[in-house]
Amino acid sequence: MSDKSKQNISDLMDGELSNDCSRFLLKRMQSDETLKSSWNSYHMLRSCLQQENDAPLMQNLGESVVQKLNSNVVMEPIKTGRFNGWAKSLTGSAIAASVALVAVFTFNQNQNVPNADALPVYAKTSQQFINPPNATAVRVEQTQGLTRYPSLTPQIQQYLSERNNQPQIPVYYNVEHVNRMINQSRLKAQQITAEE
Amino acid sequence: MKSEDQDKMSEKNLDAELVAQAKQGKMAAFELLVNRYQQRVANVISKFVKDRHEIQDVAQEVFIKVFRALPNFRGDSSFYTWIYRIAVNTSKNHLVAKSRRIQNTQVEFEDAESFGSNEDFRNLDTPDAVYSRGELEQTMSKAIAQLPEDLKKAIVLREVDGMSYDEIALEMNCPIGTVRSRIFRARDAIDQALRPLLEDENMRKQHVR
Numbered sequence: 231m232s233d234k235s236k237q238n239i240s241d242l243m244d245g246e247l248s249n250d251c252s253r254f255l256l257k258r259m260q261s262d263e264t265l266k267s268s269w270n271s272y273h274m275l276r277s278c279l280q281q282e283n284d285a286p287l288m289q290n291l292g293e294s295v296v297q298k299l300n301s302n303v304v305m306e307p308i309k310t311g312r313f314n315g316w317a318k319s320l321t322g323s324a325i326a327a328s329v330a331l332v333a334v335f336t337f338n339q340n341q342n343v344p345n346a347d348a349l350p351v352y353a354k355t356s357q358q359f360i361n362p363p364n365a366t367a368v369r370v371e372q373t374q375g376l377t378r379y380p381s382l383t384p385q386i387q388q389y390l391s392e393r394n395n396q397p398q399i400p401v402y403y404n405v406e407h408v409n410r411m412i413n414q415s416r417l418k419a420q421q422i423t424a425e426e
Numbered sequence: 427m428k429s430e431d432q433d434k435m436s437e438k439n440l441d442a443e444l445v446a447q448a449k450q451g452k453m454a455a456f457e458l459l460v461n462r463y464q465q466r467v468a469n470v471i472s473k474f475v476k477d478r479h480e481i482q483d484v485a486q487e488v489f490i491k492v493f494r495a496l497p498n499f500r501g502d503s504s505f506y507t508w509i510y511r512i513a514v515n516t517s518k519n520h521l522v523a524k525s526r527r528i529q530n531t532q533v534e535f536e537d538a539e540s541f542g543s544n545e546d547f548r549n550l551d552t553p554d555a556v557y558s559r560g561e562l563e564q565t566m567s568k569a570i571a572q573l574p575e576d577l578k579k580a581i582v583l584r585e586v587d588g589m590s591y592d593e594i595a596l597e598m599n600c601p602i603g604t605v606r607s608r609i610f611r612a613r614d615a616i617d618q619a620l621r622p623l624l625e626d627e628n629m630r631k632q633h634v635r
Binding site: 233236237240241242243244245246247248249252253256259260261266267268269270271272273274275276277278279280281282284285286287288289290291292293294295296298299300 | 433434435436437438439440443444447452453454455456457458459460461462464465466467468469471472473476478479481482485486489490493562563566567570581582584585586591606607609610612613614616617620621624
């Protein structure tokens with residue numbers, strides 16, 4: 231390898247070589263081991279001069295990086311334990327099962343709602359999210375069953391009531407309704423005991 | 427003079443050219459790019475990670491990430507600014523992962539006590555590799571110290587102070603051609619000093635493979 235080629239490498243790494251020569255040299259360096267080695271040595275000198283106290287001197291890291299990329303070694307996170315996988319899935323299944331159980335019990339309670347002909351209840355639409363800014367809130371008189379969806383517009387409540395004979399959303403979404411039901415059943419029980 | 431400057435491939439354009447070739451899958455171009463920035467990346471990592479062997483591992487991880495993210499590099503910022511961010515994030519992630527590993531690993535009391543101070547306990551390299559790296563650093567330092575004063579000054583102004591050839595010419599009160607020659611001769615002297623060591627190491631690597 232001539233000194234001229236080496237000097238060109240030195241100029242190239244400092245941005246002092248012409249465009250054409252640079253492209254040509256870059257191409258040559260990728261196939262010529264001696265040129266590549268000079269590039270690496272020149273950069274090692276740079277590394278040594280720019281090295282900071284705590285950092286080790288880096289030497290031809292490119293080779294090991296390219297080897298790793300070529301061998302397609304993917305850096306995977308370290309697994310903490312052998313049973314990690316099935317333990318995770320077991321936990322997931324347990325949570326899903328308990329949610330399903332709660333849903334089944336609440337649905338059964340829904341079917342036991344005693345009296346749907348109580349006083350009319352009003353549902354109010356959410357003006358901020360549903361209505362346009364200059365629209366006014368609408369109050370719609372509804373039957374007891376529809377108030378299970380207090381956050382929905384009357385139209386959607388109507389649609390849901392037409393589609394479903396039984397309410398689909400569990401009763402615990404409407405705390406007031408549940409409390410009212412509990413109070414009514416207590417009153418009824420008191421009345422029965424009083425009659426007896 | 428101005429047209430000459432315009433015709434030169436600036437360092438930014440050199441990076442862009444190497445990135446473009448690496449994006450096309452030319453691994454040799456990417457290798458040149460890694461060797462170009464390896465030390466600066468290691469310096470950044472060393473701000474977060476104190477173990478020198480870990481710094482090398484993290485640096486390798488940084489460049490693997492850089493390669494995989496190359497299609498996302500649009501060239502709005504400089505290449506170094508981009509890899510600097512990747513290096514910082516990778517270092518932080520490394521620290522988090524390491525603290526988790528330490529929490530999940532049971533270390534014997536005696537080992538844990540000496541872990542912080544005992545360099546050998548953390549040393550994952552082979553003794554040969556450690557020795558040759560030390561030898562390389564020593565040879566390099568010795569070769570730099572032995573450089574003639576004008577060559578040493580020129581190379582230090584360029585590599586440490588980051589001056590351009592024009593600025594160095596003004597500083598050293600000599601023509602730009604002389605600066606070019608001095609910088610090259612300094613680099614070549616180091617290259618000559620390191621070559622036998624590097625050849626030995628290459629031979630050893632080939633034997634290991």
